[in-house]
Amino acid sequence: MSNAHDLLFRTLADPTRRAIFERLCREGEKTVAALTARAGVSQPVVSKHLAALKRAGLVRDRPEGRQTHYSAQLAALAPLTDWTNEMTGFWESRFDDLEDLLRRMDQ
DSSP, X not given: OOXXXXXXXXXHHSHHHHHHHHHHHHHOOEEHHHHHHTTSSOXXXXXXXXXXXXXXXXEXXXXXXXXXXXXXXXXXXXXXXXXXXXXXXHXXXXXXXXXXXXXXHHO
């Protein structure tokens, strides 16, 4: 797995970062203040999590005056989707092989 994949998985492993990302996915672009209001953590902590999400390519920032607006970058999830599909195919193949073996044993 590449470093980019590792960064994506590590970034999304944190429940606070995942919650911030999910909120941006569901509700669209938000300011740091709006995200902090419901995050249950301080503004500096939210900013730190947003910086990690930005490093992983999961969010984009857009400065506007004294505020910065953040939005989710869904395309950044492509490596996660690819990996999940690969693992699904792997396990489906294994279960098919097991099913064939059990069928032969029953005969």
